Amino acid sequence: MTTTDTTSLTGLLAELIATDPDAPLAFDVVGDEIRTCTRARFGEQVDALRTELADAGIESGQCIAAMLPNWSDALVWQFAASSLGAHVIGVNTRYNTGEVAHILVAARPAVVAVAASFHGLDLFGTLSAAAESASEVATPAVAVVTGPSAPATPVDPAGFDLGGGAWLVGSGDIRGTRVPRTPVTATVTAAGAVADPSDLLAAAFTTSGSTGTPKLAAHRDSAVVRHGRADAAIMGVVPGDVTLCVLPVSGVFGFSTAMATLAGGGSLLMEPVFDAAAVLRRMQELKVTHVVGGDDLFGRLYDTWHTEQRSDLSALKWLGIADFLGRSHDVARWARDEFGALTSGVFGSSEVFALTLLWSAEDPESVRWNGGGRPVAPWIEARIVDPVDDRVLPAGEQGELQLRGPNVVDAYLGNPEAAQRAFTADGWFRSGDLAVATGDGAYRFVCRMGDVLRLRGFLVDPAEIEHRLAQHPDVGIVKVVGITGDGGYTQAVAFVVPTDDASTDTDADVLKRWCREELAAFKVPSAVHIVDHLPTTVGGNGTKIRAVELREWAQNWTDRERDYRRD
Template structure:
């Protein structure tokens, strides 16, 4: 493999292989066994897939969908596609038929790499149903991936053929497979227009879809490498380090952490199925140094460690944490007190890469443990503006966080209007997030659609959530806003009590707690005690479904509910 420069994925891999070929690049998990893939072996696998794709007829600019779990194979496909000038769209193995069909229409993949079998999921059945639901789209060729544990019974690729052929990856035999001619669906953004046109798109991610149909945000090859190197420097990643890779690399959060690790010369512990106790054992065995994830993931590790599996995690040095469930500060204290690890809040998205803002080690914990941070590279510009007229605001004022730089989305797949709507006339990307500039850094407040206007004041629901969470009987809390009497917004709290909560803790007790800590207009008009939060699982972790809670809050305006554990 010939190096093309250190700002390309092909050049990055060549650099890793030449520097230390026998160093581990990835650790795959097969049952209770850990299988090591060296840099040299990884490079050989990339070359084999690249050759098969070339034989099948993949051309520069085409899209390849990768429907694989967290196997090292998923990263092999990224590097192989990039070597041909093609781009990857990750497909979470949990996506349903409609979600896969949307990707087939928007991205028009010429090939889909699909796991032959994984965790009892009927992946080819989902893919087949999705393809049949959109007959106007040319059926992609299918590449069948057996993964790190090759099956005892040989896999017949004919059973995976959607009409344009299928082949078994690694066989070298693509006869009967010819990828279809597919249209290029990318619409270049203001950021992409300023980039080198010879720099091809490399990867696309689905957005959360919180404002409608999920968009497919694509980034150029050099942007992936440059951003990975910038993240690695802030995270302190170096050869010999090991990152826990449990978030799907099909999503931007897992992908960004993986690329930062490779750019820093570290190794990846690839966890395809999350079993907290087993993960803790492997973290101890491989001396994991870095972990990136949401507090849902960390929370399960935290709970298991305290309950049953006191693994030695003394090698742990750095945690990047997103607060989805309100547990990040407790987890950060645990990591600090037990292992001496440093925790940073994070900020990013599919359109900017996940780790765009990180706090530095010099930032105080009161700041560092919250969402946001400082731009990880000097080339990333950020500003806070009035969301109505894009007027730049002073430090300390809340407004929309906007970005400009090489990390910003270069193109959208299958959505020409998105490129126009997502940018200001002067070329800044609209993140849709409310934040505050702190003088060099940016503190994330909330999504702009979640902010509450209470009695004329903009209030971050997290402020109320933090207050409720300090009550010793509160386990998990979420605050939403609804239209109250006279059309004014009211804050409504939802609480899951801690396992050892006292019987006397009810809505009035919790509201009185808030009255003692918060301004009167911030005290929730109602607090509902529920058994569990409604959640959704996405590529970046488990999030509370605020939309469903708003519906409950609007329905339950007659009285406060108290559904305690039976």
């Protein structure tokens, strides 16, 4: 009798196929058409790709880069690579030349999988320019992926050859391609040092890069599966459920969502391009039950549902939401009132997986709709410490959230120093996030430690001010940042984008008076700038407001408050 290792990606797939080979694993979107990929068909694609990679010479421990949109093919690459002991670094299709070059240098992929065509983007052009600028590393082989739709004209892989060979995936003909021998760039962390060395790296993700060059955080095979199973249990994913997978699976947010769904036996609606109206139609058609994303994504669905298309989303059961733009409570209220769905705030990162803390259904909405939660598995340890001396703090006090467990980053690719800087002497991962222990096993996320404001000697979460401003009926989007004012003291500065129907009488003075009604005097912004837009950046996990650029605006606008409607 043979047994299956259910803590590996290979074992997870074998389990899914054995349980129900004809069940849908993924729904790919081709134009307006939905194409079903069953578990058995997915397994066949994994086996075929595994053979091609083995024939090309991929060895255990090597890295593979996947520059693919949200096609089921992107997940095929993850499972096929892992079956050979290789690890995959996802490359967002929106990355520029410099970002791709950084991955080529840091991860040293032996193969890069690139979409033959996608959404009018010149992905190979970006890859080619990146490879040219990273000429000091071995030229990777290129695997050309056509995706779920047959190309209108035959694809010649010779046009994708960077000099290391290229082939058309699925053809069975690698055209004599032999991948280069590449060095191991992984530096094991304190977490990886205590893991089984035979449990190889499987998946790597870029960090946000908010404090410099993005790091590449890698996790072991068993960690991916164990965490996926833990998330599935908390999210309540069961066979027959369908999860909207619109965040790129190249990023940890989309990846963690996909793995949780597969671990729970559900299916994935793979959306390669986000069109809110089209997504709502497909959510209704496939009876989507789970959605995870930022309030930027949910906000577009919310707005479209209210103004254009009231799709029947009554199948929705669970939403996981990250608050990037201050709209999470509105979305949660909508999901509850219209569809009876439960919403939980989330907490995670590339280094600990995206869904590491989640709230339970028993937690009150006033708590559950905010960032944070309880560790999704008993083997995840958490503590709150003084960020200066790592002294453990009691419940109720703000400090740095630190984590320890199999979910924590096992290695960094191409960055030996990061493995040491990211951990305490006793092996805890420094999240860089300010949080509070609630005393009952949960942790409330406050903000990134770099964003916290020290106003009149008190630590203040800018979100507290943002939420008050957002309650004003004329405020659409708001962001609060801190700058150094006269005398060296920190000042809170607010940037507000008004609603389309906002009264022109609602100016900075009105909004500051609005804040004074509920907030302590020292929390009232020293300035409120009314602008027509906020600078944003689109990453693998959603759209985020560029606080660094806003700080520059605030520092340059100390002479007077701006109002684009009057300036």
